Amino acid sequence: MARRRAARGRDVSGVVALDKPKGMSSSAAVQDAKRLFRARKVGHTGSLDPLATGVLPLCFGAATRFSQFLLDSDKRYVAEVRLGVSTDSGDADGSVLVERPVGRLARRAVERALGSFRGEIEQVPSMFSAIKHHGQPLYKLARQGVEVERKARPITVYSNEIVAFEGDRLTLDVHCSKGTYVRCIVHELGEMLGCGAHVTDLRRTMAGPFGEDDLVTFDALRKADAEHRLDALLQPVSSTVRQWPAVTLTDHTAYYLRQGQPVIVPHAPTAGWVRLCEASARWQSSDADGENGQNGERRDEGTSGSGRFLGVGEILDDGRVAPRRLIPDRS
Structure with missing residues (x-):
């Protein structure tokens, strides 16, 4: 063997x-x-x-x-955009497809066009993306000159605001759901304006919490x-969901929750996802596995309590807290 x-x-x-x-x-x-x-x-x-x-x-x-x-x-981006030039990838790394005059483009016209890219919309991913087609990333096929049909995907754009606009230069702040390609929004915006556009610089300013x-x-x-x-x-493991409310469990409720059983927790939220923390004296008196969180089970300060971070749970219709994803118990 x-x-x-x-x-x-x-x-x-x-x-x-x-x-x-x-x-x-x-x-x-x-x-x-x-x-x-x-x-x-x-x-x-x-x-x-x-x-x-x-x-x-x-x-x-x-x-x-x-x-x-x-x-x-959700994610948030700041995109630097050049109007008047379209590229095959939708950004500055691509090859120029066409150049068109921007003309006397009014800010109001850009704002009106941006309104078409807000809310729940469908977006066709770029060929220059990491989405796979029969095991091959689309961008590799695109570099070979191959184009395949892509299905439109539902996305949500919560906001897209003009930060700056002068001549052929535009800066946008975009707050969107996962899977959104800002390059595609910019490309379609350019086509709607009749001059073309591509992203010259992109910075993600927010990813979840x-x-x-x-x-x-x-x-x-x-x-x-x-x-x-x-x-x-290193930030603690609990920082992945730090925007969620915390539910503090006693030794007794933590034990049953670890067995996969929903538990009743006083003063828990009435719906949604929660962080699960154990307020046992044995974890209050020591720092779980030290400040570097070797097991990811370090002390966690939550909005409604403190203790060892156990994982995440969801509030059921009857008000009980059900475990959904837990850190393995190594105590």
């Missing part, structure tokens, strides 16, 4: 809200961070194009159990690594 290979890397858990640099792919950013932390398990929570910068949450260890909630979360104030650069990570304080830059 063949021996199982030992897992490589440290068992470290937590989240880094990386400020992804321009020119780097999201997968390359993950690999660089994994090497820096010498981590066993790490993944990102929604790709950013190489052209784009900004918020790219990286989940380590136990935090990967909750990465789907970040993948499903993480924003600009949470960002850590690779330079900061390298400096911290050299000073042997890298783990101090």
Whole structure:
């Protein structure tokens, strides 16, 4: 019988809200961070194009159990747009398709056109995207000159506002649901205006609960690594869902919840998702696994209590709290 290979890397858990640099792919950013932390398990929570910068949450260890909630979360972007030039990819990395005069384009006309891209809409993904067709990323097919039919996908654009507009330069702030391609919005906006447009710069300013104030650069990570304080830059596993209300459990209710049973918790919210925290004295008196959250079971300060972060739950119709995703108990 063949021996199982030992897992490589440290068992470290937590989240880094990386400020992804321009020119780097999201997968390359993950690999660089994994090497820096010498981590066993790490993944990102929604790709950013190489052209784009900004918020790219990286989940380590136990935090990967909750990465789907970040993948499903809303995003916010600031896009720098050039009017009058269309590219095949919808951004500055693509080849120019056509150039057209912008003319005396009024701000009011741009605002009116932007209104067509608000609310619940259907969007056809770009050929220059990571969506796969028969196992092949679309962008690889596009580079081979192959175009395939793509189905429109439902997205929600909560807002798209003009930040600045002068001549052929436009800056937009876009708040949208997951799966939204800002490049596609800009391309279609340009066609609606009759002059074409493409994204010259894109920055993600929000991904779920993480924003600009949470960002850590690779330079900061390298400096911290050299000073042997890298783990101090990890946010706790619970930060993946920190926008949700916290429910504090006693030892008794936590035990039954860990068995998969819904429990009654006084003063819990009446609906929705919640963070689950255990307020046991044994966790109050120690810091679970230390400040670096080796098991992701560090002390968690919530909106309605404190204690060890257990995972996430959902409020049932009868008011009980049902476990939905938990950190394995290693106590």
